[in-house]
Amino acid sequence: MARITLDHLAHAYRPNPRTPEDYALKEINHVWKQGGAYALLGPSGCGKTTLLNIISGLVRPTRGRVLFDDLDVTDLATESRNIAQVFQFPVVYDTMTVRENLAFPLKNRHVPRDRTARRVEEIAHLLDLTRVLDRKASNLTADMKQKISLGRGLVRPDVAAILFDEPLTVIDPHLKWQLRSTLKEIHRALDITMIYVTHDQTEALTFADKVVVMHDGAVVQTGTPDELFERPAHTFVGHFIGSPGMNILPCRVEGATAFIGSDAVPLQRAYRTLSGGERIELGIRPEFARLQPKGAGLPVRIRRIDDIGRARIARVELGGRPLAASVPDGISIEGSEASLALDPRHVHIYANGHLVPGEALGGHAA
Amino acid sequence: MTKTVNNRAWLFVLPVFAIVAFSAFLPLMTVVNYSVQDTFGNNQFFWNGIAWFQELLDPSSQLGERFFDSLWRTLLFSAIILLIEVPLGIAVALAMPREGWSVALCLVLMALPLLIPWNVVGTIWQVFARGDIGLLGWTVNRLGIDYNYTGDPLDAWVTIIIMDVWHWTSLVALLCYAGLKSIPDAYYQAARIDGASRWAVFRTIQLPKMRRVLLIAVLLRFMDSFMIYTEPFVLTGGGPGNATTFLSIDLVKLALGQFDLGKAAAMSLVYNLIILAICWVFYTVMTNVDAERERVEA
Numbered sequence: 001m002a003r004i005t006l007d008h009l010a011h012a013y014r015p016n017p018r019t020p021e022d023y024a025l026k027e028i029n030h031v032w033k034q035g036g037a038y039a040l041l042g043p044s045g046c047g048k049t050t051l052l053n054i055i056s057g058l059v060r061p062t063r064g065r066v067l068f069d070d071l072d073v074t075d076l077a078t079e080s081r082n083i084a085q086v087f088q089f090p091v092v093y094d095t096m097t098v099r100e101n102l103a104f105p106l107k108n109r110h111v112p113r114d115r116t117a118r119r120v121e122e123i124a125h126l127l128d129l130t131r132v133l134d135r136k137a138s139n140l141t142a143d144m145k146q147k148i149s150l151g152r153g154l155v156r157p158d159v160a161a162i163l164f165d166e167p168l169t170v171i172d173p174h175l176k177w178q179l180r181s182t183l184k185e186i187h188r189a190l191d192i193t194m195i196y197v198t199h200d201q202t203e204a205l206t207f208a209d210k211v212v213v214m215h216d217g218a219v220v221q222t223g224t225p226d227e228l229f230e231r232p233a234h235t236f237v238g239h240f241i242g243s244p245g246m247n248i249l250p251c252r253v254e255g256a257t258a259f260i261g262s263d264a265v266p267l268q269r270a271y272r273t274l275s276g277g278e279r280i281e282l283g284i285r286p287e288f289a290r291l292q293p294k295g296a297g298l299p300v301r302i303r304r305i306d307d308i309g310r311a312r313i314a315r316v317e318l319g320g321r322p323l324a325a326s327v328p329d330g331i332s333i334e335g336s337e338a339s340l341a342l343d344p345r346h347v348h349i350y351a352n353g354h355l356v357p358g359e360a361l362g363g364h365a366a
Numbered sequence: 367m368t369k370t371v372n373n374r375a376w377l378f379v380l381p382v383f384a385i386v387a388f389s390a391f392l393p394l395m396t397v398v399n400y401s402v403q404d405t406f407g408n409n410q411f412f413w414n415g416i417a418w419f420q421e422l423l424d425p426s427s428q429l430g431e432r433f434f435d436s437l438w439r440t441l442l443f444s445a446i447i448l449l450i451e452v453p454l455g456i457a458v459a460l461a462m463p464r465e466g467w468s469v470a471l472c473l474v475l476m477a478l479p480l481l482i483p484w485n486v487v488g489t490i491w492q493v494f495a496r497g498d499i500g501l502l503g504w505t506v507n508r509l510g511i512d513y514n515y516t517g518d519p520l521d522a523w524v525t526i527i528i529m530d531v532w533h534w535t536s537l538v539a540l541l542c543y544a545g546l547k548s549i550p551d552a553y554y555q556a557a558r559i560d561g562a563s564r565w566a567v568f569r570t571i572q573l574p575k576m577r578r579v580l581l582i583a584v585l586l587r588f589m590d591s592f593m594i595y596t597e598p599f600v601l602t603g604g605g606p607g608n609a610t611t612f613l614s615i616d617l618v619k620l621a622l623g624q625f626d627l628g629k630a631a632a633m634s635l636v637y638n639l640i641i642l643a644i645c646w647v648f649y650t651v652m653t654n655v656d657a658e659r660e661r662v663e664a
Contacts, residue, residue, distance in 0.1 A: 058555050079561040087552035093570045104570075108561035152560055 002068040002082060002160035004032040004055060004193065009064035011050055017062060025050045026218040027064070032161070032195060037187050039208035040197045043240070047217040048197045052163050055195065056083045068160065079108075082160040084153020086167045090145030094138035098129055101137045102151045109156070116155075123154045126186065143175045147182070154190070161193035168203060180207060201241050213237050229285070230346070235353045238283045244313060244324040247289060251282040253349055256361055258282050261319045263298050268344045269358030278351040286313060286324040288346035292331065297339035300325070316340065400631035418632035429629055435608065436616040437640075440592055443527075443612060447591040450531055452584060455538025456576070460568070462543055476536040488600025491529040495601075515602065519609035522602050526610055529597055534590065538583045545579035546572060578652075585648045592641060613637055 011025040020026060025047040032038055040048045053059040055066060057078035065074045073081055084105075093101050099120055106116040124130045127147045132140060137148055146167055153162045164183075168176045180203065187194050198204050204211050205225040212222045213236070221233040232238035238246030251258045251265070255272065258265040260282065291300075291314045300316040305327060312327035318340065325340055327333075349356045404414040424430040462472050482490070495515050497503040506513040515525040549571060557567045595614035598604065604611035604619070611619070617637065621630030 053555075056555075056559065058558065078555075078558040083559065085555065085559050087556060089550060089552055091550075091552050091556040093574075095570060095574045104562070105560040108563065108566060149556070152556075 002193070003034045004161060005065075005067040006030045006032075006051075006055075007065040007067060009051075009054065009061050009066065011047075011054060011059065011061045011063075023062075024217055025054070025061075026216075028219050030212070030219065030222070032193055034160075034193055035191045036193055037184075037207060037209045038193070038195045039204035039211045040195060040214060041199070041201060041204040041211050041240075042214035043199055046214045048214050049165055051214070052085070052165055052195065052197050055161070056085045056163055057081050058085075082156075082158045083163065084150075084156060084159045084161075085163040085165065086146065086149045086153065088166045088169045090142055090149050090170065092137035092140075092145045092148050094136075096137055097134050098124070098137050098140070098148055099133045101148050102129075102133075102155050105152050105156050119155050119157070123151050126154070126189065127151050127182070142170045143172070143179050146171060146179065150183075150186075154186070154192075159192065161195060164194065164196040164198075166198050167196075168198075168200075176203075183207065201243070205241070213240065215240070231348065231355070232283065233355045235281060235283060235350050238285070238348075242285055242287075244286055246283045246285050247323045247325075248350070249282045249284075249318070249321060249323070251280055251349075253280055253282075258347070258349065260298065263319075265298070265342055265347065266344055267347055267349070267358070269349075269360055271349055271356055271358045279353070281350045281353075283348040283350055284342050285346060286326050288343040289323070289325040290341050290343075291316065291325045291327045291333065292339050292341055293333055294335075294337045295339050297341040300338055300340050302333065302336045302338055314338075397631045397634055400627045401635055402628075404628050414628060418628045419636070422629065422632050422636060432616065433613075433633060433636075436611055436613045439610075440594075440612045440614075443523075443594070444588055444591040446527055447530055447534075448584060448587055450527065451535045451538050451587055452580070454531065455535050455583065456542050456580075458535065458539040459542035459546055460572070462539070464547070473540070476540055479533050479536050482533075484596035485600050487529065487533050488597040491525065491532075491597070492601050495525050517606055519606055522606060522610050526598050526601060529601065530591065530594070533597070534587060538587060541579045541583045542576055545576035549575045581648070581652050585645065585652075588648070589641065589645065592644070 006028055008027055008029060009025070010023055010027045012023045014022055017023055028051070040051065042048050050059060054061045057073070057076060061074065065072050067073065068082065093104060096104065102120045102123060103116050106119065111119075120133075121130075124133050127150065129144070129147060129151060132144065137145065140148070150162070150167075153159055168179060171179055183194070183196075184207065186192075194207075196204065196207050198207075205228075209224065210222060211225060211228055213220050213228065213234075215234070215236045221228060221237045223231075223233075228237055228241050232241065232246060235246070235248050239248065249260050251260045253259075253267075253271045256267045256270045258267055265282065291302075298318055300318045300323065303315040303317060303322070305312055305314045314325045314327050316323050316325055316338065323340070349358060401418055402414055402416065403411040404417075405411045421427045421429045422433050425434050458476075462476075463469050479487070494500045495503045497507050497514055503513060503515070512518075513521050515521045553571050553575075554567065557571060562570065593614055594612055595618070598610050598612060599615055599618075602610045604615045613633075614637075617630060617633055620626050620633060
């Protein structure tokens with residue numbers, strides 16, 4: 001059981017890194033609390049697997065330290081860390097039975113035979129593998145194999161954290177959901193830190209209490225799924241999380257008003273510090289940009305309206321820029337001209353991609 | 367899925383049948399023809415039934431004794447070759463680099479012996495192992511070891527075996543290397559996390575993943591070593607005495623040296639059947655392993 005601390009951690013695959021571009025993983029400071037369910041979310045190549053491999057000890061970081069509680073494990077070999085990892089493609093030992101697979105990590109650590117046997121039964125029961133314990137592991141389905149991979153981590157009583165590297169990639173869609181809820185159950189049953197790497201926002205948001213979003217080798221935001229949705233700290237988070245993602249529009253800000261072209265958008269907060277040199281953008285999620293009949297609001301041209309089941313999403317154009325907006329129930333719009341009403345509580349201003357906090361109007365924080 | 371049955375399609379296969387008939391079947395029939403006849407010259411042949419086969423397979427006859435001597439010699443040779451080249455090939459494959467510029471260098475160096483024509487290999491070693499001018503023979507003799515591959519049967523065997531190992535271990539190693547390369551990194555990483563020792567990694571990951579290529583390697587090396595002719599013929603000519611007279615060499619002596627066409631034909635047919643039988647065993651083992659897997663999977 002341990003708290004995992006990443007202290008000024010950075011990694012470059014090439015020797016002698018100089019520029020920030022040389023780093024696959026830019027400097028990161030983070031604490032994974034004991035027993036937490038974390039997701040590491042980001043597109044392919046953003047450095048999340050590198051980070052995972054550093055924690056498990058498969059990769060030694062170029063700079064910085066990894067601490068388990070207060071113990072520096074940066075130079076400790078993988079097998080001496082209390083870490084288990086489940087990989088993208090299921091790893092089972094083909095020649096062994098499921099039982100032997102599960103016992104393998106304990107056998108290598110010279111755990112007495114009777115204790116091993118008991119522990120294997122326990123974990124098999126937890127993972128619902130009891131039926132197949134004596135079958136060859138190579139003949140099972142991908143989701144079973146993934147459970148065996150996980151089981152090999154769980155049998156070790158010393159394991160403090162389990163790392164998942166996109167574990168559902170090769171699982172059939174209808175089993176993904178099942179396996180994910182098994183993971184949730186296990187997380188609740190055992191007090192184990194879980195770090196789950198994925199590029200799938202649904203997986204991340206449903207699995208984790210806390211999501212760490214990575215982009216281009218750096219952590220851009222850490223927060224609960226709600227925080228990521230309501231207050232994206234970076235335009236990347238806004239765009240990457242949500243379906244469709246956040247609308248990002250170049251704008252000009254004067255005090256508590258943003259101007260998109262010549263159209264004014266009232267804001268809830270005042271932005272006095274924005275200088276001319278930065279790239280200023282306005283971010284609004286489609287859920288908070290509502291389409292209404294032509295009138296007050298931003299004039300838009302409708303391209304098409306998609307029915308995505310639980311809601312209707314309008315694809316519109318504002319000053320030549322594509323935008324997504326929600327269409328409230330019971331509203332029908334004639335022709336292609338309409339207006340857009342933005343909920344000022346959910347309009348965010350970004351400078352060079354980063355959220356600008358601004359100052360609350362009326363002297364109290366919003 | 368339904369298949370369209372059109373018997374006229376067989377016409378397209380006809381040329382292959384014709385070519386195989388002329389290149390393999392007819393020559394083989396000639397051999398069968400010789401094996402059941404005897405001749406006293408003048409191109410006159412008499413029906414001889416299965417007498418040649420009876421003589422060949424009767425260890426108490428002169429021909430039979432000679433045949434079984436060669437057969438055991440060849441089997442022993444193949445066994446030694448497999449026992450040395452397979453483990454050595456695996457070891458070499460394990461030691462080969464996985465990435466970087468040295469991979470290409472290694473592969474080229476390994477492939478070199480495979481590219482040399484058989485008789486050139488024989489010639490190279492004939493000179494290399496000579497006691498007077500050969501680097502190997504001279505050095506070994508200077509070390510105080512009495513070594514003479516043309517006079518001592520054991521020396522001749524050792525020389526031929528080392529030559530074959532030098533020539534063909536690369537093949538086993540390259541096949542194994544290909545098998546090793548196909549193992550995803552995650553397996554090694556998982557093994558490290560599971561605390562597996564180097565030996566456990568080999569036993570539980572590398573060896574099972576190499577099994578199929580290994581069977582192919584064993585099959586190829588068995589067939590090649592069991593039919594070996596050119597290299598020992600060039601190196602020792604089957605000697606000293608009959609010490610390195612393997613079946614193929616004996617067969618050529620019988621057919622082209624003594625011109626005993628009937629005996630030679632019978633011998634080559636039996637030789638052929640032995641190879642077929644052993645290959646069939648290998649093939650059955652290979653397919654059985656796969657079939658067993660599928661059965662359990664289903």
